[in-house]
Amino acid sequence: MTLDKNATPASGQPTEPATGQPTGPATDESAATNGEPAAGGQPGTAAEKEVLGLGALLGRGFGGLPVLVLLVLGLSLATDTFLTGTNLDNLGRQVSIYAIIAIGQLLVILTAGIDLSVGSVVGLSGVIAAKAVFDTAGSGPVLLAVVLALLVGAAVGLLNGVLVAILKMPPFIVTLGTLGMARGLTLLYTDGRTIQPLPRSFTQIAGGEFLGVANLIWLTVLIALLVGFGLRRTIWGRYIYAVGSNPESARLTGVPVNAVLLSVYALSGMLAALGGILLASRLGNGVPTAGTGYELQAIAACVIGGASLFGARGSALGALVGALIVGLLNNGGTLLGIDPFWLQVAIGALILVAVGVDQLQGRRLVRRGA
Amino acid sequence: MSSDDPVVRLRGVTKAYGPVTALEDVDLDLLPGEVHCLAGENGAGKSTLIKVLTGAVARDRGEYQVAGRALGSRPSPVETRDAGIGVVYQELSLLPDLSVLDNLTMGRFPRRLFGIVDRGAQRRAAQDHLDRVGLGDLDLTQPVRALPTATRQLVEIARVLGTEAKLVIFDEPTTALSEREAAALLDRVGALRDAGHTVLYVTHRLEEMFEVGDRVTVLRDGRVVATRPVAEYDHDSLIQAMVGRPVQNLYPGVRHEIGPPRLEVRGLRIAGFAAPVDLTVGRGEIVGLAGLLGAGRSEIVRAVFGADPVQGGQVKVDGVRVPAGSPRAAARHGVALVTEDRKESGLLLQLSIEANVSIASLGQVSSGSVLRGSRERRHVEQAVGGLRLKYGSFGDPVTSLSGGNQQKVLLARWLATGAKVLLLDEPTKGVDVGAKADIYQAIAEMARNGLAVLVVSSYLPELLGLCDRIVVVREREIVGELPAAEATEEKILRLTSPPTSAADLSAPMPAQAPLESR
Incomplete structure (x- = not known):
């Protein structure tokens, strides 16, 4: 996302990049504080800044970036093992799969929806890819297996999208249904058994490196950049925020609301499928229960990264940072020898703090508007 | 107009939201049996003033008396209601899925032992409230959702009157009404005054102030510009007082050629x-x-x-x-x-x-x-x-x-x-x-x-x-x-x-x- 800012054609307007990104008051104001203060004399400007003070403190609106920096600093100082190549590589690999799924989830959340089926799609696509390479014993093209699994993920997403957009069913219920269906189909397909061993050509997808950095990490960064660009700099992205803000207003403005919804659910399914393929590749086997509970991890990452479940607020960078924060807490906890049960408590509390800050901010903005 | 003590008296009321001053040093006297209009552009402080009166927001400074009794510095909405302040809101505050009956007695259900609602008493009270606004033959069991907007508004007024309000505040009551329904509502407001209620009437429609108002308080940028009998203003001078500068004709005037379809x-x-x-x-x-x-x-x-x-x-x-x-x-x-x-x-x-x-x-x-x-x-x-x-x-x-x-x-x-x-x-x-x-x-x-x-x-x-x-x-x-x-x-x-x-x-x-x- 920061790359985008630099890439914006210079126009002599320091606030330009921020206005291209409709993520609400906090981001816009942050840009104003960096450059010159927002146009003076306007009532409310100062009040917003005051609101921002609280938000900035906890990293809202920056997608949790300050929290992330603090965590990294803290862990670097507190342990000798954190800032080592092996640990960072390990951390990157762990976080990548979560982050990819979270970015898909974010697209849905931006439209004020939710996709509970992603965890099951991880399992389903993982075993489909695993089975395809297992049956051909690695002689068949791995690419075909990957494409097949991605298509299955997209198909589940598309089904979600059709039910939500065209039949107007609530996203929570729709994806709760497909969560059960996809998991059941996975177990039926595998008879509940793990598929292994998988050929090296397949495990290399996640295991391989490029320029000394794991493929997984490259892929995650690439996806975050692509989705970030799509959200901030394309018509499609703007339409997603519009639909999330108010679908009826969007429809009456000529936004193709159904097409937007179909696209985000399909993409969420496809990115979950990618996560599933990478997980199977990383583990070296296709586990039918893989991905259980990942939907909640993904939602947590989005929310910690500044997304609002009411839609129209959040960014791809935020989802990535959110996933990193959760990953760092887990990783750091292990390094520091903290009881993993307490870590769960901490991550849960972090979600409440993140959403609580949002609420406070929202309430103050409303009061100001009165 | 009566020379009795005011029903509501504000002195030096100030309210700021952060650095934005919404009300500054506002004095207001609402006399018994008058329709008092509040005029001002959006942002002039009308809404904030109403909120201070109802206890929805706490004033920063100043005195607030109802019928000679001072209210605390942060009166709650329940306190102001009990003191006799009732509001008919712009966005109607009725619960659409509940019946007319339940809406009318919401929060003040007549109760028997163990909190069981006394249906008979509830019905009698509701009927009484409806009679006062001329809706005597309305079906009490209907959900409010089924009623036309104008009727809902009357039900809302009935509800407010049911709280024995000394002051009834109308906040843009005719926004959602047609011309004819608005006229009926204005008659109703006049009837309330004649029955001795005090009304604070807030509207964007200047005609309504001239029709129903006795006195008008003009707010501009959070300050009271003037409080005068409505009769001392005409359409243009009232706008001028609200805007602070003379406004030429509101409407664009001269028309021109109309082309093909x-x-x-x-x-x-x-x-x-x-x-x-x-x-x-x-x-x-x-x-x-x-x-x-x-x-x-x-x-x-x-x-x-x-x-x-x-x-x-x-x-x-x-x-x-x-x-x-x-x-x-x-x-x-x-x-x-x-x-x-x-x-x-x-x-x-x-x-x-x-x-x-x-x-x-x-x-x-x-x-x-x-x-x-x-x-x-x-x-x-x-x-x-x-x-x-x-x-x-x-x-x-x-x-x-x-x-x-x-x-x-x-x-x-x-x-x-x-x-x-x-x-x-x-x-x-x-x-x-x-x-x-x-x-x-x-x-x-x-x-x-x-x-x-x-x-x-x-x-x-x-x-x-x-x-x-x-x-x-x-x-x-x-x-x-x-x-x-x-x-x-x-x-x-x-x-x-x-x-x-x-x-x-x-x-x-x-x-x-x-x-x-x-």
């Missing part, structure tokens, strides 16, 4: 309409749609835009047929709709001013589908130019704007698309006087540039001042048409009202009248 609606079959709808609007022409609330005006503009499905007929723009039932197709063919409810079906509240303006014309500011930031900025600046939009920066959230400026954003959104036909549903609802004039100017300017404009409004002076021609809708049918030169409020009212009561419009409306239009 631009919007042609032929045999449009709309759900619930007995007959197909035919309408033509010429280039540069402004046509008004008049009618009672629920007569089908909004349905017509929504059907033309394709917002709701239609069962047949066609819409043409410059002779080109617009595919039915798709707002996207309508927008592409140059049709634009600004709906009645900005927040529900117009604005994208989480997005910036800029994103709200450009959303309908993103294709014009992108290469392929990639947005060009600086091109978008220029495009938005151009669309907003001439609308006198008051804003901080384009990146600010659209919610930072006042109602009138939000409406301008919606106009700019469609101006930016290069629309040919503009459909406006209540374009000045909840908009203050200064912004109203700007919006009228903008509409006239668009017409001058060749747009065909169709305006729905419940505010007759607006239609008369703005339109070249007025089409009247009654009970889901177009029943007549009047050229601007011949139209008068009375002629329009005669057409909008059902034939049975059209015979005697000058007589006071019975309070039950709104029920007939159900």
Whole structure:
């Protein structure tokens, strides 16, 4: 996302990049504080800044970036093992799969929806890819297996999208249904058994490196950049925020609301499928229960990264940072020898703090508007 | 007017939101048995003043007395209610799914032992409240949702009276009412005064203040400019007091040539309409749609835009047929709709001013589908130019704007698309006087540039001042048409009202009248 800012054609307007990104008051104001203060004399400007003070403190609106920096600093100082190549590589690999799924989830959340089926799609696509390479014993093209699994993920997403957009069913219920269906189909397909061993050509997808950095990490960064660009700099992205803000207003403005919804659910399914393929590749086997509970991890990452479940607020960078924060807490906890049960408590509390800050901010903005 | 002690007395009341002072040193005396009007532009502090009176917000400084008894510095809404302050809200505060009965006694259920509701007592109390507003024969078991807006309003008034209110505050009560229903409501307000209640009446419609008000307090920028008998003002001097500068004629005045038909609606079959709808609007022409609330005006503009499905007929723009039932197709063919409810079906509240303006014309500011930031900025600046939009920066959230400026954003959104036909549903609802004039100017300017404009409004002076021609809708049918030169409020009212009561419009409306239009 920061790359985008630099890439914006210079126009002599320091606030330009921020206005291209409709993520609400906090981001816009942050840009104003960096450059010159927002146009003076306007009532409310100062009040917003005051609101921002609280938000900035906890990293809202920056997608949790300050929290992330603090965590990294803290862990670097507190342990000798954190800032080592092996640990960072390990951390990157762990976080990548979560982050990819979270970015898909974010697209849905931006439209004020939710996709509970992603965890099951991880399992389903993982075993489909695993089975395809297992049956051909690695002689068949791995690419075909990957494409097949991605298509299955997209198909589940598309089904979600059709039910939500065209039949107007609530996203929570729709994806709760497909969560059960996809998991059941996975177990039926595998008879509940793990598929292994998988050929090296397949495990290399996640295991391989490029320029000394794991493929997984490259892929995650690439996806975050692509989705970030799509959200901030394309018509499609703007339409997603519009639909999330108010679908009826969007429809009456000529936004193709159904097409937007179909696209985000399909993409969420496809990115979950990618996560599933990478997980199977990383583990070296296709586990039918893989991905259980990942939907909640993904939602947590989005929310910690500044997304609002009411839609129209959040960014791809935020989802990535959110996933990193959760990953760092887990990783750091292990390094520091903290009881993993307490870590769960901490991550849960972090979600409440993140959403609580949002609420406070929202309430103050409303009061100001009165 | 009585010289008794005031029912409500405010002295030096000040309220600030952060650095923004909403009220400064406000003194107000509300006397027994008077209708006291509160006048001021949006943002002048009217809403805050009401909130201070009801305890919705705490004042920072100043005294607040009800019937000579001082209230604490942070009275709660329950305390102010018990002290005798009742409010009829702009957005009705009834619970739509509960019955009339439950709504009337909500929060004050007559109880027996163990908290069991005494249905008999509840029913008697509710009936008593309804009788007072002339709704004696309303079915108590109906859910409020099933009632027409005007009737709901009366139920709300009945509810407020049921709290034994010493002061009844009306906050923009006629916004959602038709001309006729509003007249009935004003009679009701007069009756309350005659029964000895004190009324604080807040409205944007100046005519109503002259009709029903005894005294008026004018607020400007949070300060009281004057408190005087209404009779000492006339229309222009009151506006001048509110705005702080003389305002020329609100309406744009001189009209010009009307060109060939631009919007042609032929045999449009709309759900619930007995007959197909035919309408033509010429280039540069402004046509008004008049009618009672629920007569089908909004349905017509929504059907033309394709917002709701239609069962047949066609819409043409410059002779080109617009595919039915798709707002996207309508927008592409140059049709634009600004709906009645900005927040529900117009604005994208989480997005910036800029994103709200450009959303309908993103294709014009992108290469392929990639947005060009600086091109978008220029495009938005151009669309907003001439609308006198008051804003901080384009990146600010659209919610930072006042109602009138939000409406301008919606106009700019469609101006930016290069629309040919503009459909406006209540374009000045909840908009203050200064912004109203700007919006009228903008509409006239668009017409001058060749747009065909169709305006729905419940505010007759607006239609008369703005339109070249007025089409009247009654009970889901177009029943007549009047050229601007011949139209008068009375002629329009005669057409909008059902034939049975059209015979005697000058007589006071019975309070039950709104029920007939159900």
